[in-house]
Amino acid sequence: MNFCSHCGSRDIGLRVPEGDTLPRFVCSACGVIHYQNPQVVVGCLPEYENQVLLCRRAIEPRYGKWTLPAGFLENGESIATGAQRETIEEAGARVEVGDLYTVISLPYINQVYIMFRARLLDLDFGPGTESLEVRLFGEDEVPWEELAFRTITRTLRNYFLDRKRGAFPTHVSTLERRPPVRPELTAAA
Ligand SMILES: [Zn+2]
Numbered sequence: 145m146n147f148c149s150h151c152g153s154r155d156i157g158l159r160v161p162e163g164d165t166l167p168r169f170v171c172s173a174c175g176v177i178h179y180q181n182p183q184v185v186v187g188c189l190p191e192y193e194n195q196v197l198l199c200r201r202a203i204e205p206r207y208g209k210w211t212l213p214a215g216f217l218e219n220g221e222s223i224a225t226g227a228q229r230e231t232i233e234e235a236g237a238r239v240e241v242g243d244l245y246t247v248i249s250l251p252y253i254n255q256v257y258i259m260f261r262a263r264l265l266d267l268d269f270g271p272g273t274e275s276l277e278v279r280l281f282g283e284d285e286v287p288w289e290e291l292a293f294r295t296i297t298r299t300l301r302n303y304f305l306d307r308k309r310g311a312f313p314t315h316v317s318t319l320e321r322r323p324p325v326r327p328e329l330t331a332a333a
Contacts, residue, residue: 145169145178148171148173148174148176148178149178150171150174150176150178151171151173151174151176153171153172153173153174155171155172155173156169156170156171156172156178157169157170157172158170161177164177168180180254181254182254182255182256183216183217183254183255183256184216184217184223184226184255184256184258185214185215185216185217185255185256185257185258185295186214186215186216186217186223186224186226186227186230186258186259186260187212187213187214187215187227187230187231187257187258187259187260188212188213188214188227188228188230188231188239188241188259188260188261188262189212189245189259189260189261189262189299189300189303190212190213190231190235190237190239190262190263190264191261191262191263191264192263192264192267192280194282194283195280195281195282196212196280196281196286196300196303197212197213197235197237197264197269197278197279197280197281198210198211198212198278198279198280198281198286198287199211199212199213199234199235199271199274199275199277199278200271200275200276200277200278201274201275201276201292202271202273202274202275202276203274205292206292206293208276208290209290209291209292210287210290210291210292210296211291211292211293211296212259212296212299212300213230213231213233213234213235213237214227214230214234214257214259214296215230215233215234217258223258223260224241224260227241227258227259227260227262228241228262231262232272233272233274234271234272234274234275234278235269235270235271235272235275235278236268236269236270236271236272236278237264237269237278238264238265238266238268238269239262239263239264239265240262240263240265241260241262242260242261242262242263243260243261243312243314244258244260244314245259245260245261245299245302245303245312245314245315246258246259246295246298246299246302246314246315246316246317247259247314247315247316247317248295248298248299248316248317248318248319249317249318249319250295250318250319251318251320252320252321257295257299259295259299261303261312283304283307286300286304294319294322295319298315298317298319299315302315
């Protein structure tokens, strides 16, 4: 942070405010504390008969990879409304938002993913501006190696396992930073 978005001053620095425990960006001119907190990503797992709806990304990161419709929650929006909006924007798909399904913390990038199961209401869907392609996949057709994010892989893996068991509990988990590949191991192999 280079300047204060409240008063415009450049006299801003990281320090622990009185009574707080973490360093924050504090403006020395106006005294405003600029808190930075995680972003919430909301989305749907749209189901139609035995298939799920995926979108192929037309934007970076992960251009060309497949994902479930999801995006950043907006101010003034509930998580279910945000998930429904993202599904319309990215997949042109109308859904009835169902049960909360996965909640995944990503502390290393300061995000929380919240995914709902959803019932696709009709087959009149198509790519929005952020998608190249939208289509339904049966379990055997899911492009597992071409999925955009680990959160999406985890959500879909849970889903197909749960479908076999016939129960869809809410899954709450955390993904840590992926460990770097150790070159000495690659070389030995
Ligand atoms: Zn200020």
